[in-house]
Amino acid sequence: MTSPNARESPPDSSRDDGGGPLEGLTVLDLSRVLTGPYAAMLLGDLGARVIKVERPGIGDETRGWGPPFVGTGEGRTSTYFLSVNRNKESIGLDLRDADDREVLLGLVRKADILVENFRPGVLDRLGLGHRIFQDANPRLIVVSISGFGHDGPSAQRAGYDQIIQGEAGLMSMTGPDAGQPTKVGVPIADLSAGMFGVIGALAALDERHRTGRGRVVHTSLLGSLIGMHTFQGTRWLLGKDLPEASGNSHPTVSPYGAYRCSDGELVQIAVGNQSLWNRFAPAVGIDADDPRFATNEARREHEGELDALVEAAFGTRPAQEWTDELEGVGVPTGVIRTLEDVYADPQVISQGLVADLDDPRLGLLKVPGSPIRWDDEAPGQRHRPAPLLDEHGEQLRRWATHDH
Helix, strand or coil, X not given: CCCCCCCCCCCCCCCCCCCCCCCCCEEEECCCCCHHHHHHHHHHHCCCEEEEEECCCCCCHHHHCCCCEECCHHHCEEHHHHHCCCCEEEEECCCCCHHHHHHHHHHHHHCCEEEXXXXXXXXXXXXXXXXXXXXXXXXXXXXXXXXXXXCCCCCCCCCCHHHHHHHCCCHHHCCCCCCCCCCCCCCHHHHHHHHHHHHHHHHHHHHHHHHCCCCEEEEEHHHHHHHCCCHHHHHHHCCCCCCCCXXXXXXXXXXXXXXXXXXXXXXXXXXXXXXXXXXXXXXXXXXXXXXXXXXXXXXXXXXXXHHHHHHHHHXXXXXXXXXXXXXXXXXXXXXXXXXXXXXXXXXHHHCCCEEEEEECCCEEEEEECCCCCCCCCCCCCCCCCCCCCCCCHHHHHHHHCCCC
């Protein structure tokens, strides 16, 4: 899928990673911190070439978000920055400088997708609004990610992940109980907005094949989390049943959650249908036909009684015995692991979810791998280390102003 905009390949054109479906496309990443850089990185994982535009001398502020850091001296980089900036090149441009704006517009003319997460109106004030970009390159697809949306009464509010988790209602459904609203352990608003932005970009690329023109794709952290409400949203909008935090219990299915075993470990179960209940109940010494528990609706009504019986049963044996027995009868079950355990798991490794990056400055790095694999590749083939600030600046400046 070679870019019809590019008159030549970007300077760092050699790839030893097998490419991908978006190979030949160029992405201009004007974003910072997490949601935009994550979206651009995903496009890079899919094979596109990604050029990250950063403030000269400062760069993306997450370069300094630590500890922990990796490396020393010029190569010292935060692990936070490394998590969302692989498969990219870097150029330092001051968007308030007329000459640097011309370099940027040169890159825009050769790009297929531009990702930005400026607060609405900021690019216009810099003389670099979406219309300027698309006048320079009518085929350009702009992915614009905001905190609360690009218009409306809250458009100018700063959109930080934890703030959005609260304002989008996610924290009201997360945590041990209604009195302790709790954020998710990863910046889920940032990440989901990045993924929705990529979905929009891929749809716009398909449309461009038919129309020959790009378009602006808008998404937001607020919108992304509300888009993920799914059954919890309809539970309220249609059923007028207001969701509340319920710890590790499922809001509509029972038994479904975590139970402590005799060795102190927690085992999770997912009894998601009647067939699974009929297999699970005998394993824990409960009569599957007991009228209090015979249907999911009855189990929900008597959930406190049922949880007490299940907890008592699990407390008689260690976790490994329970997982072995329940898996043996086909009941979905699992333990709760730390990331130390996760990244050492043979199944995780087999799927390429731990990737090796050979960084010339930092040495061999192990990082989370892409969850997407192609049918003709081995896991973990498509990863290059995050760049130094302005590492490719000189080459990219020449390329941006080269007309043939």
